[in-house]
Amino acid sequence: MGATALTLVPLAPLLLALVLPAGKGAWRLTPLAVLPALGAVLLLPDATRAHLPEVLLGVRLALDPVSRGFLLAAALLWGAAAVYARGDLRDDPHVVRFHVFFLLAMAGNLGLVVAADAVVFYTFFALMSLASVGLVVHRCTAEAWRATWVYLGMAVLGELCLFTGLILQVHAVGDPSLERLVLEAPPDGLAVSLIVVGLGAKAGMVPLHLWLPLAHPAAPTPASAVLSGAMIKAGLLGWLYLIPRGEAMAGVGTWLLVAGLAGAWFGVLAGVLQQRPKTLLAYSSISQMGLMTAGMGLAVQAPELGPALTAALVFYVVHHGLAKGALFLGTGIARQVSLPWLLLGLGVPSLALAGLPLTSGAMAKSLLKTPLEATQGDYSAVLLLMALAAAGTAVLMLRFLALVLPGAGRDGGGSWAMRLPWLLLALAAPLLPWCWDPAAAWALLSPGKLWTAAWPLLLGVGVALAGFLLFRRVRVRVHLPEGDLWWLLERAGRAGVQAVARQPVLWRSPGGTLYARLGAWLVRGWGTLQDRALEAERHMRRWEVLGGGFTAWILILFGVLWWGLGG
Known part of the structure; x- marks a missing residue:
């Protein structure tokens, strides 16, 4: 059965x-x-x-x-x-x-x-x-x-x-x-x-x-x-x-740890420079997954910590999934509900992601840090970076609330089919610790645990307030295009072709005629390539073409691997 x-x-x-x-x-x-x-x-x-x-x-x-x-x-x-x-x-x-x-x-x-x-x-x-x-x-x-x-x-x-x-x-x-x-x-x-x-x-x-x-x-x-x-x-x-797992995987663990901490900080820095709430939440996911990746790296790097860190990561997954789901669903309905409901449905999961005491976020971060604090190894730098990343998350979430709350209730309406799942996910932040492990939830009430959870949040609030006052005074608006690296690659490709095609110094050289023809060919080629790409995209939108191409590629890969592994 x-x-x-x-x-x-x-x-x-x-x-x-x-x-x-x-x-x-x-x-x-x-x-x-x-x-x-x-x-x-x-x-x-x-x-x-x-x-x-x-x-x-x-x-x-x-x-x-x-x-x-x-x-x-x-x-x-x-x-x-x-x-x-x-x-x-x-x-x-x-x-x-x-x-x-x-x-x-x-x-x-x-x-x-x-x-x-x-x-x-x-x-x-x-x-x-x-x-x-x-x-x-x-x-x-x-x-x-x-x-x-x-x-x-x-x-x-x-x-x-x-x-x-x-x-x-x-x-x-x-x-x-x-x-x-x-x-x-x-x-x-x-x-x-x-x-x-x-x-x-x-x-x-x-x-x-x-x-x-x-x-x-x-x-x-x-x-x-x-x-x-x-x-x-x-x-x-x-x-x-x-x-x-094992000592031979220590290098992979270090790689995951460094990449995870880098992602945790990159997600915060890129996210606060966004103008749309859903894009900001995407960068927040990059940051939170960075913390989980760092935890995975520590579990690989130190196998003796593996069981405790794995249990912590499982809870972190449940906490982040429900909190982030509440934030996305709340963003979609923000203009249809009043400000008090929006503060409840978005404020609680937002601050939970930053580690608000007595929420699932505080418990997730405590479970992730406890094995590192109890071991004989020196993980003080990692613990400090994780705490500062939590402060960065607080700044990011306050920026998110500043983008969403001004539009509260402007459109009105909204069905309970949309409100009910959003509010239930939002309530998971304060209720999840007590349903998951009441003993661990009670432990969060100790003064030491409360302060450990509270100081990064307070630091983040202070940094957010200082940033708000500074940028309001100097009236500087900084924005990072959505897609960051992809946007840079697109711009670099266009700029490179245009720079080569329109460089006047080349046309004055002894081989100017040749270079001029080459430049004209590049300009025409770039336009033709764009036209062909659009035409190919129209064909690729057909699911049978896309599926057939993917299947053919998999078959080719099978053949290469079969040959490489000795048939």
Whole structure:
């Protein structure tokens, strides 16, 4: 019975997606697709297994303490976003198409959480990534198409790296079981590096974060909520299951630690320079995932801390997923609710992300720091950087509230189908610690814990106030374009072609005629290339072309790997 229930976790949304176009109004049933996942979290014991030998190479699913936490966060957030979408998109002419992609992405996300072997994990990972394309591009605006191509490029790059790394690991171990891979896989630098990069693209690890600040503002609000709150965590889950432990992996742990702390700070600095709330929240996700990446690096670097840090990361995933989901859903409805409701529904999860005492954020940061404080190693610098990053998060969240609160209640209306899931997710911030571990929640009431949680928040408030007064006085407005590195690459490409084509010094040289012809050819070539790119994009928008190209590339990769591994 347990095996059947576990199989329904990814199967329910997948089957509903297949039958959705056939039934008029069947899209309203989308929230029901998460019920098997919630039932599995609440009713199934640890070590529940399911095996379907006749599907693919033999589908294996499992539920353990790590996957239970990830499944809880994903199921609650997907369910809340599905209810919200019923009210938000009820008048959308393409509502059925949205819900089909929504359910396919949900099936992929829930399926990879309970996957127990590499084949199943990768299959559901690819399903989630490719189905999310339909969510990002849903509005079909120029902004949405630009974000979609960047997202698709990063997704395919990540999947190819992950696929190659998995093939190398499975070949070395001789078994696709995730449990055996993490315990027995040799410290192959190439395989581990490919897995880190492949999953890092999904986790928003700097500099693989390019798609995040472009996709979130372009996608509908419920899609943004699950992209940032649930799907982005697939990278962290993959690292937990696929990166071997031991002294030989210390370099990988250091790499993850440095990249994570860099992402935590980059997300804050880039986020405060944004003008749109959803873009700011995207950079906030980069920052928060940076802290989780740093925690993963510490777990790899110091295996003796692994169990405690893994438990802390699982709680951090649940906390961040629910809080960030509340913020995205609240942003979508901000102009339809009054200021007091908005302060409650956005203020509490915002400050929880910064570590407000007695909230899930304070408990998540305490659980992450406690193993480092109890060990004999010197992690004082890491602890200080994490605390200062929390202060930066406070500045970022105050900036977010300053962008959203002035528009409170301007439009009026708003259905309870949109308000209820948003408020329930917002209430998770103060209630989650008591539901998760009451003893740990009581420990947060000690004066030492209260001060440890409070001083970064107070520092952040002070910095935000000083910054506000300074910029108000000098009237300087600083803005970082959305997409940061991608925007720079686009501008550099255009500027490079124009600079070569229009350089007058070249035309006065002895070979001026030749250079002039070359410049004219470059200008014409650049225009022709743009025209051809637009024409190719129109063809690539056909899903059969896109799917066929991806399938062909996978077959080529299979052949290369088969030849490289000795046939």
